[in-house]
Amino acid sequence: MTQTIFSLKDAALSLDGNAGRVDILHGISLEVMKGESLGLIGPSGSGKSSLLMLMGGLERATGGSVKALGQELTDMTEDQLARFRRAHMGVVFQSFHLIPTMTALENVATPLELAGDKDAFAKAEAELEVVGLAHRADHYPSQMSGGEQQRVALARASAPRPAILLADEPTGNLDGANGAAIIDLLFGLRDRHGATLVLVTHSQSLAARCDRVIRLADGRVAPLKQAAE
Incomplete structure (x- = not known):
């Protein structure tokens, strides 16, 4: 029986800003199944990154329901969500989010250590090997290129063998060649570990590598035929 990884029903997000309450997402309903790759596309400001944040529990829905692995994220405390x-x-972000005072190896090992894994550094070293950066294990983020930093971020996200991979514009700060290499690695890691992937991208051709694509416009799901990226 196919397992539902994400189930959103009428999920909404509103945030308070300097100009008052801003409605960002309006009644989003969707399901994502185990092992599926879902591409989220749409113009800037359409709400695709906000939707990814809801799915990752990094933003809390202000309406509706957001379930991941059968658990209601809106009912969890911040500690429970963490x-x-x-x-x-x-989770892989556009801006890498590596800890600057840690080496590549330490960055990858950190989530494993936090989970109590006694083999954290051995597993981190193996993961750096997978992304082609074993020779850079002792380097700090400032000593690496953008492409190398994103490879480290991918290794860090993949090392704990998560059921879910979330990627928000992972090629946004990279040139074409490095971006293509990162996407190949991302889909390779997803295939190797059987993870469910949700990918936010501006690129319709990149999203087309996913099993399914959803387009957002003005915080709502929109027909794909209107896409013009």
Whole structure:
């Protein structure tokens, strides 16, 4: 029986800003199944990154329901959400988010150590090997290129073998060649570990590598035929 990884029903997000309340997402309903790859596309400001944040428990829905692995994220405390992400999710951002005072090896080992894994550094070293950076294990983020930093971020997200991989514009700060290499690695890691992947991208051709694509416009699901990326 196919397992439902994400189930959103009428999920909404509103945030308070300087100009008052801003409605960002309006009644999003969707399901993502185990092992599926889902591409989220749409113009800037359409809400695709906000939707990814809801799915990762990094933003809390202000309406509707957001379930991951059968658990209602909107009912969890911040500590519970952090533990849930650590146990089940790997997240890759456009801006890498590496810890600058840690080496590549230490960055990858950190989530494993937090999970109590006694083999954290051995597993981190193996993961750096997979992304082709074993020779850079002792280098700090400032000593690496953008492409190398994103490889480290991918290794860090994948090392705990999460059931879910979330990627928000992972090639946004990279040139074409490095971006293509990162996407190949991302899909390779997803295939190797059987993870469910949700990918936010501006690129329709990149999203087309996913099993399914959803387009957002003005915080709502929109027909794909209107896409013009």
